[in-house]
Amino acid sequence: MAGWKKDLYIGDKLHQLEIPVRFIWGDKDAFEKPETGRLKTLAIQDCKFEVVENAGHCPWLDQPEVCTSLISTMLED
Template sequence: MPVRFIWGDRDVFERPVTGMRKASAIQDMRFEVVENAGHSPWLDQRERCADLAAAML
């Protein structure tokens, strides 16, 4: 099943590069980094995250 990660570039808990390393264990995944967004990127960049989610569906 395809999985998409949407990660804020300013996440204070885990940097995107670390998240990408962990996510790479999933065969059918895409990893999207959202600029100017923190740990909950959908709160900081609503439209960008909605576009990414809609594109996957």
């Protein structure tokens, strides 16, 4: 993967998002902790952030039932 791709970084543009954004984040994510991920989302107008316990970077693989429930709930909003 050759490391970090600066030209793909959009963190400074998150405030421009005009659509609802939903995050499901594993509490054991190896790349970034939920707390730092949540901080980055504060710039997004319509954002919901859910943390899944006992899940890694791909929480839907570790906790599929929990993620399915969260997705269903988020789609109803």
